[in-house]
Amino acid sequence: MTQLSARQRxxxxxxxxxxxxxxxxxxLPRMAELLADPDGLVRQSAVNxxxxxGDAAVPALTLVLAAPHQGARTRATGALRRIGTMAAARVLFGLLNDENYLVRMYAHEGLDEMGLLENVLLFT
Structure with missing residues (x-):
């Protein structure tokens, strides 16, 4: 793999x-760190x-979500949305009230795509 570019790896x-x-x-943890890379193609390659x-990446993505880099957090949430498993859903549920609008939106969309928001009751 040493012959691949940072964008391909x-x-x-x-x-x-x-x-x-x-x-x-x-x-996987090193791949997750690339979600904060300055090169957009490297970031997209890492998300892909x-x-x-799948589920094997969830712990590494969860670590990124605990970091302060908002762009990396947003991309990590997007990756969890694409993974679309119950392991990813558990993390996404915790992001529904995140301070970052895009993180909240990706979490909501991911859970909705999995059909997990249809029976959620919201209490005021």
């Missing part, structure tokens, strides 16, 4: 995960790669 790792998860699992890794 996260996405390639995501695809490698589908066949060889053990080879990629240790790289992490999304492909």
């Amino acid at each position: 996260p996405y390639a790792l995501g695809h490698l995960y589908t066949d060889y998860p053990c080879a990629v699992t240790d790289e 790669g992490l999304s492909i890794c």
Whole structure:
């Protein structure tokens, strides 16, 4: 993988995960750190790669959500939305009242796409 560019590596790792998860699992936290990279293509590649890794990426994405970088937090929420599993939903539920509007919006949209907001009652 050393011959791949920084833009290609996260996405390639995501695809490698589908066949060889053990080879990629240790790289997931580093892939998640790329959500704050200055290069937009690197950031998008990281979102795509992490999304492909599914539930295995949820802990790394959760760590990004605890960090102060708002752009990385927004992208992490977008990746969780794309993962669309119950493990991702548990994290997304906790973001419905986040201070960041985009984080809230992606969390809401992700849960809605999973059909998990249809029976939620809101009390004032």
